Amino acid sequence: RKEVEQDPGPFNVPEGATVAFNCTYSNSASQSFFWYRQDCRKEPKLLMSVYSSGNEDGRFTAQLNRASQYISLLIRDSKLSDSATYLCVVSIDNAGNMLTFGGGTRLMVKP
Amino acid sequence: DTAVSQTPKYLVTQMGNDKSIKCEQNLGHDTMYWYKQDSKKFLKIMFSYNNKELIINETVPNRFSPKSPDKAHLNLHINSLELGDSAVYFCASRSYNEQFFGPGTRLTVL
Numbered sequence: 500r501k502e503v504e505q506d507p508g509p510f511n512v513p514e515g516a517t518v519a520f521n522c523t524y525s526n527s528a529s530q531s532f533f534w535y536r537q538d539c540r541k542e543p544k545l546l547m548s549v550y551s552s553g554n555e556d557g558r559f560t561a562q563l564n565r566a567s568q569y570i571s572l573l574i575r576d577s578k579l580s581d582s583a584t585y586l587c588v589v590s591i592d593n594a595g596n597m598l599t600f601g602g603g604t605r606l607m608v609k610p
Numbered sequence: 611d612t613a614v615s616q617t618p619k620y621l622v623t624q625m626g627n628d629k630s631i632k633c634e635q636n637l638g639h640d641t642m643y644w645y646k647q648d649s650k651k652f653l654k655i656m657f658s659y660n661n662k663e664l665i666i667n668e669t670v671p672n673r674f675s676p677k678s679p680d681k682a683h684l685n686l687h688i689n690s691l692e693l694g695d696s697a698v699y700f701c702a703s704r705s706y707n708e709q710f711f712g713p714g715t716r717l718t719v720l
Contacts, residue, residue, distance in 0.1 A: 531707055533707075541713070541714075542700055542711035542712060542713055542714055543653065543700075543711050544711070545708045545709070548707060548708075584651070586653070590707075593707070594704075594706070594707055595704065595706075595707035595708065595709065596641065596658065596665075596666075596704065597655065597658075597666060598655060598709065599655075600652065600653040600654070602650065602651055602652050603651055
């Protein structure tokens with residue numbers, strides 16, 4: 500079983516759609532949680548940290564369910580520029596030092 | 611303005627050769643990393659250094675040897691390259707809970 504599991508997609512959605520990605524993690528000792536974004540043939544970049552109470556950053560909302568070991572990302576009003584691979588990432592420490600990456604979910608937003 | 615830089619960007623070499631990848635960060639961070647992203651796109655940590663000291667070494671063959679001459683640099687030397695070493699190698703540095711990645715080095719072993 501992979502430590503961090505994601506549906507690889509691709510998710511093909513029209514501009515303006517709302518899309519949600521889910522992720523599960525196996526290590527119950529995980530302490531910090533993130534979504535990174537990786538464009539094709541580029542490096543990953545932090546999209547947002549995920550907090551226990553849930554958090555929002557503009558059109559992006561992240562949720563964490565520690566009991567179910569489940570993380571989600573909701574993107575509202577999708578833009579063409581949101582097309583990328585979204586990586587679910589967990590760390591066993593609070594500092595995000597030891598990152599474990601999921602395989603990513605590919606999103607393609609169409610005009 | 612480059613934050614984390616790596617050289618070379620592309621590296622094509624024959625099996626059995628020895629090669630090095632260099633990484634530099636100008637962000638003043640204390641902690642740096644090497645990651646490997648294989649053909650299936652899984653990104654896995656290989657090493658982490660904090661202030662030139664090795665703190666994470668994840669079951670990587672000893673053909674891979676990181677070296678940190680100072681806290682702004684973390685280089686990766688690979689001996690006796692194998693076909694399975696073909697991948698994209700990313701360097702990163704960390705500030706609080708965010709890691710900043712370099713642009714990657716695409717290594718192809720023929």
